[in-house]
C-alpha cells in the first residue's frame with residue numbers, strides 16, 4: 001500500500017506538514033477500499049505531491065454546492081494561505097462557491113451549518129461597550145471591515161445574524177482580489193433583531209430573539225460603532241453592506257469617516273462601467289438612451305445616479321440625464337401624481353411627464369417608454385420573461401438587458417433566457433454568474449456585473465492613500481477605470497467586463513485611479529505616493545498586496561514534498577495559520 005514519505009526524511013520538520021498530508025494518511029491508515037481512494041490514487045502514485053491538488057480533488061468530491069462552501073470555509077480557517085492560493089489559481093470556478101450564488105444558500109442555512117466564528121457579532125445589548133468589545137478583537141491592525149445588519153441579504157430579505165456570510169464572503173474577495181491581508185479584515189454583523197418570523201421561531205437561530213430595533217435606535221448604535229471602530233483602528237475603511245433601504249447612514253457618515261455603501265455606490269460603479277462598454281457595443285448615443293429600472297431600492301437608484309453623472313460628462317444637462325430613467329417599484333411606474341408618498345431616494349427619478357397616466361405592470365411601462373436599457377434590481381425571478389425580452393428585441397437591434405438581482409434564484413432572467421428570447425442579440429450582464437450558452441452554434445459569453453470588480457480596488461486604494469473620506473468622485477473614477485480594462489478580444493466576445501482571471505491587475509488599476517482621485521481632491525494622507533508615476537505606483541501597490549504564494553511553510557512543501565511507497569506517515573499537528581485572526 002502506498003504511504004507518504006516522512007517529510008523529515010527530506011529535510012522537513014514534521015511540524016511543517018500541512019493538514020492535507022494528514023488527511024491522506026488517515027484515509028490510507030483506515031484501509032479505505034481502493035475504489036474509495038480513487039480520487040487520491042493517481043496522486044499517491046505521482047512523484048510530485050501538491051496539497052492544493054488534494055484540496056481540489058476533495059472539493060470536487062463534495063456533491064452539493066453548500067458542502068463545497070463548508071469545505072472551503074473550513075480550509076480558510078485551518079490553512080488560510082492555502083485557501084487563498086487555491087482561490088487565486090481557480091478564481092472563476094471558486095468565486096461562485098465562496099460568494100454569490102452559494103453564499104446566499106449559506107446565509108439561509110447559517111445557523112444550521114455554523115462551524116466556527118469567522119467574524120464579530122455585536123448585539124444591541126452591547127451598546128455602550130462597543131469600543132471595549134472591539135478592543136478584544138485579537139488583531140491589532142484591522143484596515144477594512146464589511147458590516148451588515150442582515151436586514152436585506154442579497155435578494156433574500158431579512159436574515160438577521162445569518163447575514164454574516166456576506167461580510168465573510170466579501171472580505172474573502174478583498175483578500176483574493178485586492179490582497180488586503182486576511183488578518184487586516186474584520187467581518188462584522190450587527191445583531192439588532194430580525195423581523196423574520198421563521199428565524200425567530202427557529203431553535204437553532206443564533207441571533208437575539210427580538211424584533212428589529214427602531215431606525216432611531218439603529219442610528220444611535222451606528223453612531224457609537226463608527227466612533228468605536230475609528231478609535232480602535234484609526235482610518236479603518238468601512239463598507240456598509242446589505243442594509244435594507246432607506247438606509248441614511250451613508251449621508252450621515254460619508255464625509256466624516258472613510259466609508260462607502262457598496263449596494264449604492266459599488267453597484268453604481270460596476271454597472272456604470274458595464275453600461276459605458278454596452279453603449280459602445282450598441283452604438284446608440286447617450287442622448288437617445290431610455291432606461292427602465294425594475295426595482296427602485298438602494299441598488300437601483302445608486303446605479304442610476306452614477307449613470308446620470310456619466311451622461312452629464314457626455315454632454316447632457318442634469319435634467320436631460322435624469323429624464324433618461326423610468327423606475328418601477330411594487331406600485332408601478334414612479335410618478336409624482338401616483339397618489340402615494342414617495343421615499344426620499346425615489347423622488348429624484350419620479351416622473352412628472354406622464355400626463356396623468358399611471359402604469360402598473362412592467363409590460364405597460366415597456367410599451368410606454370420603449371426603452372433601450374432594461375435593468376433589474378427587483379429580486380423578482382423571471383420578471384424579464386419571454387414577452388418582455390421579445391418586446392425589447394423588437395425595439396432595439398441590441399437591447400441592453402441587465403438582470404442584476406442576486407443570488408441566481410432571484411435573477412430577473414437567466415443568460416439562456418436572454419439569449420433565446422432576443423435571438424442572441426442582447427447585451428447582457430447579471431449579478432450572479434451564469435454559464436455560457438450556445439446560440440445558433442455560436443458560443444455566447446455572459447458578463448457578470450458584480451461589485452467584486454470595484455469594491456476591492458476602492459478599499460485597497462482608500463487604505464493605501466489613507467484617504468480622509470471616500471468621495472463620490474473616487475467611486476465614479478473606479479467605474480471609468482474598470483471600463484477601460486476590457487481588452488479587444490473580450491469586447492469582441494460581447495463581454496462588458498474583463499475576465500475574472502485578471503481580477504488582481506484590474507483591482508490594482510482601480511486602486512491606482514482611486515488614489516489619484518483622492519490626490520486630486522486633497523483627501524490623501526500619504527504624500528509619498530504623489531511623487532510616483534503610474535507605473536511606479538502600480539508596482540508599489542502590487543508590493544503591498546498579500547500574496548499567499550509567498551507566505552509561510554506550505555510554500556516550501558508545495559515545491560519539494562513527494563510521495564513514495566514506503567515511508568511513514570507524518571505527524572499531524574493542527575496549526576492554525578489563521579491564528580493571527
Ligand SMILES: NC(=O)c1ccc[n+]([C@@H]2O[C@H](COP(=O)([O-])OP(=O)(O)OC[C@H]3O[C@@H](n4cnc5c(N)ncnc54)[C@H](O)[C@@H]3O)[C@@H](O)[C@H]2O)c1
Pocket residue numbers: 152153154155156244245262263267270294295296297298299300328329330331376377378379380404405406407410430431432449450451
Ligand atoms: N452588482 C450586483 O450584482 C448587485 C449589487 C447590489 C444589489 N444587487 C441585487 O439587487 C437587488 C435589490 O437590491 P437593493 O439593495 O436595491 O434592495 P432594496 O430592498 O433596496 O430594493 C428592492 C427594490 O425592488 C422593488 N421590488 C420588490 N418587489 C417588487 C415587485 N414585486 N414589483 C416591483 N418592484 C419590486 C422594491 O420596491 C425595491 O424598490 C437584490 O437582489 C440584490 O442582491 C445586485
Ligand SMILES: O=C(O)C[C@H](O)C(=O)O
Pocket residue numbers: 100153154155242262263405406431450451452
Ligand atoms: O456585490 C455583490 O456581489 C452583490 C451585492 O452586494 C448584492 O447585495 O447583491
Ligand SMILES: [Mg+2]
Pocket residue numbers: 154241242262263
Ligand atoms: Mg450587497
